[in-house]
Amino acid sequence: MFPGGILKVKCSPDVAKFPFDIQTCSLEILPWMYTTLDTLFTAVASELDLTYYEVNGEWTVLETSIETGKKGDYSVLIISIKMERIPLYHIVNTLVPMYFLGFLNPLVFILPCDCGERSGFTLTMLLSYTVFMMVINAALPQTSSPMAVLSFVTFGALVFSGIITVLNCFQLRMFHRDESVPVPAWLVRLVKLLSCSGTRRRVKPDVVVNVENEEISSSNSVVTWKRVVDVLDIFYITVIYITGIIGTIVATVYLTSK
Missing domain, CATH: 1.20.58.390 (Neurotransmitter-gated ion-channel transmembrane domain)
Structure with missing residues (x-):
């Protein structure tokens, strides 16, 4: 039998462009107390199998990747998930x-x-x-x-x-x-x-200017x-x-x- 488990992980988000942000979360899996001399991880696929993935109403998975590496004396499996928020x-x-x-x-x-x-x-x-x-x-x-x-x-x-x-x-x-x-x-x-x-003056041609018009214009300029x-x-x-x-x-x- 192959035992399984449900893991709850968190990643630090970059919310500068919220709600149009794109997040990339990485999960590192290391063997407990087993160095590379005892256990060596090898990725059999370059992407995650999303067969059992349930569609989320807030996020859309853009791409996934699986890589292997070495961290100190331990072999590490790095799983990266790139997600885009539905805005x-x-x-x-x-x-x-x-x-x-x-x-x-x-x-x-x-x-x-x-x-x-x-x-x-x-x-x-x-x-x-x-x-x-x-x-x-x-x-x-x-x-x-x-x-x-x-x-x-x-x-x-x-x-x-x-x-x-x-x-x-x-x-x-x-x-x-x-x-x-x-x-x-x-x-x-x-x-x-x-x-x-003070700069625009509308002047009508052939208009007789009298004292009354001057008084009206002077009163309007106040x-x-x-x-x-x-x-x-x-x-x-x-x-x-x-x-x-x-x-x-x-x-x-x-x-x-x-």
Whole structure:
């Protein structure tokens, strides 16, 4: 009779590209108290026999190998298994919701400041990211060498949400400021630069300019606090979306690269 047994083994995973990671686990089998003078392993096949292998819903076996070698005075049998994680579950439950939250978060800057919903929206998104980060960390492997890039992505999204919350507080503060308080000169120059009002002038031919038109144009050129908020809202949402899209593309390309 040939005795058999079930062995439970572990290997140190490299989860840097989770959930698109590929793991290679090696199992070394040595004879107990028998040197190469007594026992010498010889591989009769170059690959494992997967006849009795049960298909796993999380991993796909890419390739296997069997090698023999020598470790000190002992003969060793090295069995290597290369596996690829099936990422569909984590894409649906982790990546897609995180990208969707990242798309919704900057939309706070298109809400009117006087509707009273901007603060609630930003705080709700911040809390959503906090809860979602806890869910993702529970699904991620608990290892720090190396740490999953997805952990850094979720942390960066949480920081972005916090920055958006702070910017929204300043926007509301400026919107409700008394118009009798003058806008600082540096902020006026910034608003004109962002809105291109200082460099672009639309001139209509054959228009008679009178004193009344000059008064209207001069009154329209005054930068108010509400004007500052409107211009900065457009600037913030543009910069945040561009930064988020670039970061998402870079992270996705890195994670999916083999």
